Amino acid sequence: MTYSVWLSFFSYTIISAISPGPNNILALNAAGKSGIKMQRRLLSGIYLGFFCIMIICGVFSTVLAVILPEITDYMKYAGAVYITWLAYHVATGRPLKENNTETEKSSFNRGFLLQFVNVKIIIWGLTAFTGFVLPYYDSPIIIVGFIFLLSFIGNGSTHIWAVAGVGLGSLLKKYWRSANIIMGLSLLYSAVNLVL
Incomplete structure (x- = not known):
């Protein structure tokens, strides 16, 4: 990967992972x-479930690329469309309201199973x-390395929301418009670089 591709990769993965979603809002x-x-039991379930989803995404994508090698060209454009759509919704989104029932009966299983219906991280x-x-x-060792890297980025972002707790929520609510526009523009940059 070139420097600009790495920059796009990190822009896409970090900004998308840190943006509000089921894991982040639940952790917050x-x-x-x-x-x-x-x-800690709920968060451990989220982290392990996220790692399992990255394994599934890595294996599925690799197998699909072997069976249909030309699919990666088309998926690149589909990914750019998805990132552009995500950029628009992030930039124009409004603050999410907290659901007071989210922390009731927090358990490992609840955090783990959430990952298998969390469309955001699957598409991510x-x-x-x-x-x-x-x-x-195409090296299996490098693919495994990316599984760990993506898990670190995704789970790290969720942990940031957990550590920040209500403090991050009130900061994002206060400056939500500016934060959303900056994140949206960064995602748009990733989408453009993905197809160039």
């Missing part, structure tokens, strides 16, 4: 109400692999 709510220590993982990884690498 749960840790904000009862602390990280009290929610597939886009990262088909748009940024597979066009440049």
